[in-house]
Amino acid sequence: xxxxxVNIDHCATVRQARYREVGxxxxxxxxxxxxxxxxxxxxxxxxxxxxxxxxxxxIQERDVQRLRESIATRLNLEMACTPEMTAFALKLxxxxxxxxxxxxxxxxxxxxxxxxxxxxxxxxxxxxxNAAGIITSLFIDPDEPQIELSAALRAPWIELHTGAYANxxxxxxxxAELQRLRIGAVRAHDLGLAVNAGHGIxxxxxxxxxxxxxxxxxxxxxxxxxxxxxTGVDEAVREMQxxxxxxx
Numbered sequence: 489x490x491x492x493x494v495n496i497d498h499c500a501t502v503r504q505a506r507y508r509e510v511g512x513x514x515x516x517x518x519x520x521x522x523x524x525x526x527x528x529x530x531x532x533x534x535x536x537x538x539x540x541x542x543x544x545x546x547i548q549e550r551d552v553q554r555l556r557e558s559i560a561t562r563l564n565l566e567m568a569c570t571p572e573m574t575a576f577a578l579k580l581x582x583x584x585x586x587x588x589x590x591x592x593x594x595x596x597x598x599x600x601x602x603x604x605x606x607x608x609x610x611x612x613x614x615x616x617x618n619a620a621g622i623i624t625s626l627f628i629d630p631d632e633p634q635i636e637l638s639a640a641l642r643a644p645w646i647e648l649h650t651g652a653y654a655n656x657x658x659x660x661x662x663x664a665e666l667q668r669l670r671i672g673a674v675r676a677h678d679l680g681l682a683v684n685a686g687h688g689i690x691x692x693x694x695x696x697x698x699x700x701x702x703x704x705x706x707x708x709x710x711x712x713x714x715x716x717x718x719t720g721v722d723e724a725v726r727e728m729q730x731x732x733x734x735x736x
Contacts, residue, residue: 489733490698490703490704490705490706490732491534491535491704491705491706492532492533492534492535492705492706492708492725492728492729492732493533493534493535493536493537493562493564493684493686493705493706493707493708494525494528494533494535494536494537494707494708494709494712494725495536495537495538495539495566495686495707495708495709495710495712496521496524496525496528496536496537496538496547496709496713497521497537497538497539497546497547497709498546498709498710498713498714499519499520499521499524499713500521500538500546500547500548500551501545501546502519503517503518503519503520503521503546504545504546521538521547521551521555522551522554522555522558524713524716524721525555525558525559526558526559527721527722527725528712528721528725529559529560529561530722531721531722531723531724531725531726532725532726532729533561533725534561534562534705535561535562535563535564535583535705536555536559536561536562536563536564537564537565537566537586537707537709538551538552538555538563538564538565538566539565539566539567539588540552540565540566540567540573540576541568541590542568542570542572542590549576552565552580552582553580556580556581556582562583562584563582563583563584564582564583564584564585564586564625564707565577565580565582565584565585565586566585566586566588566627567585567586567587567588568587568588568589568590569587569601569606569609569610569612569613574612574613574616577617577622578616578617578620578622581620581622582622583622583623584622584623584624584625584645585613585617585622585623585624585625586624586625586626586627586645586647586684586707587601587610587613587614587624587625587626587627588601588627589601589602589627599629599649599651600627600628600629600631600634600648600649601626601627601628601634602634603626603628603634603637603638603641604633604634604637607637607641610626610641611641614626614641614642614643615642618642623644623645624643624644624645625643625644625645625646625647625682625684626638626641626643626645626646626647627646627647627649627686628646628647628648628649629648629649629652629672630648630649630668630669630671630672630673631672632672632675635672635675635676635679635681636675636679638676638679638681639676639679639680639681643681644681644682645681645682645683645684645704646676646681646682646683646684647684647685647686647707648669648672648673648676648683648684648685648686648700649685649686649687650669650685650686650687650688650689650697651687651688652665652668653665653666653668653669653688653693653697654687654688654689654690654693655688657692657693666696666700669685669697669700670700670701673685673700673701673702673703674701674702676702677701677702682704682705683700683701683702683703683704684703684704684705684706684707685697685700685703685705685706685707686706686707686708688710689706689708689711690708690710690711691711691715691727691728691731694706694728694731694732695731695734698731698732698733698734706732708728711728712724712725712728715727715728
């Protein structure tokens with residue numbers, strides 16, 4: 489069974505649109521991403537994912553600390569390969585970290601982390617997390633050199649970047665991008681890596697994404713947060729899980 493990690497970043501995006509200068513979380517300040525996370529867990533989410541970005545545009549440090557104290561499932565911290573974030577993760581001790589590229593100008597994470605071009609930086613973080621007993625996942629494009637180096641660096645998990653496929657969904661490139669993901673998933677599995685996937689997955693393209701071989705977990709955020717505005721968190725999570733199982 490494929491696990492569902494719910495990314496709650498964009499619940500915090502809505503909060504920050506109104507309360508960015510307040511500097512406090514919870515209470516009358518809404519929506520509270522921790523409350524959203526707890527509702528997602530009650531609906532059956534297998535884990536909660538957050539990205540603590542350098543510019544703190546949505547999730548704040550206090551959010552992550554509250555999640556660590558509150559949730560009953562797994563906490564997955566998306567983070568840049570920086571000394572600041574490494575120190576934060578080692579102090580927080582999430583269940584897993586996912587190393588992602590980060591660009592202040594992007595609206596959301598675009599593209600996979602270039603492991604080959606940043607080998608030393610990535611290796612240092614993976615080694616630190618392995619020593620601390622924190623699972624490391626590398627968010628990468630489904631390219632063989634990136635996958636092979638991920639295994640060589642002893643990262644136990646990868647997360648295949650599905651954004652190129654999602655962006656190509658209504659174009660002739662769709663089949664080719666899906667095939668890239670299939671080939672990448674098989675290669676990663678053959679190298680002993682657990683295969684996760686995420687970015688741009690929604691209630692429509694999940695029908696094809698779920699057929700990728702060897703999937704361990706999908707991390708889905710924007711689509712679930714968006715659906716929850718109309719149906720509530722419980723129904724949004726349950727419907728995604730049903731579609732992941734091919735039931736709708």
